[in-house]
Amino acid sequence: MLKTTKYSHPFQPHVKTLAERIWKKAVQLEPALIPLRPEIPMLIVMPYLINGYNRNPGHYSPKENLIVGHMHFAKVTQIAMALFVVHELTHWVQVRLPCYRPTRDTHTHASWSMACWIVGQAIGLDRPLDFYRPLASVRDKETKQIMKVQRADALTLQELHHFPRIKEIPQEMVEALL
Ligand SMILES: [Zn+2]
Numbered sequence: 001m002l003k004t005t006k007y008s009h010p011f012q013p014h015v016k017t018l019a020e021r022i023w024k025k026a027v028q029l030e031p032a033l034i035p036l037r038p039e040i041p042m043l044i045v046m047p048y049l050i051n052g053y054n055r056n057p058g059h060y061s062p063k064e065n066l067i068v069g070h071m072h073f074a075k076v077t078q079i080a081m082a083l084f085v086v087h088e089l090t091h092w093v094q095v096r097l098p099c100y101r102p103t104r105d106t107h108t109h110a111s112w113s114m115a116c117w118i119v120g121q122a123i124g125l126d127r128p129l130d131f132y133r134p135l136a137s138v139r140d141k142e143t144k145q146i147m148k149v150q151r152a153d154a155l156t157l158q159e160l161h162h163f164p165r166i167k168e169i170p171q172e173m174v175e176a177l178l
Contacts, residue, residue, distance in 0.1 A: 009043045016040045025122035032098050045069040060091035082177040090119045107161040116163045124173035
């Protein structure tokens with residue numbers, strides 16, 4: 001069993017359930033994670049009118065193991081909350097992956113693709129790892145230069161940034177997220 005922290009938000013039991021499901025899948029797909037046994041992050045929500053940088057709905061803080069929400073709760077649906085938590089739990093997995101390195105935009109690092117793949121499997125998205133790798137390297141026939149091009153069967157960088165997208169999640173899994 002994972003250790004849990006005392007919680008401060010009504011959605012915290014959902015965070016615990018989702019985190020446990022995601023971590024179970026993470027150790028299956030990445031056995032290097034088995035000895036880590038991280039604590040469940042605590043979800044806190046900032047008071048109304050305290051907005052995040054760039055209207056960001058929130059972020060995950062690895063140092064404190066906190067998911068910080070900046071959402072105006074009266075307007076946030078349960079599913080939006082669940083998707084927000086899944087996104088932040090993806091960061092929770094990401095920072096624990098052996099390939100993780102701190103970068104300016106964590107959503108463009110290889111560890112983010114890997115974390116999305118793991119979490120995707122945990123929430124019922126049957127997609128290969130390359131689905132979360134927008135760019136492929138190809139050599140230009142004329143210039144012989146290596147170029148990065150969008151993979152046809154992958155998310156775009158922007159879609160990857162906003163993982164997970166509701167339209168890709170099977171309906172029964174959407175219900176399971178709530
Ligand atoms: Zn993010």
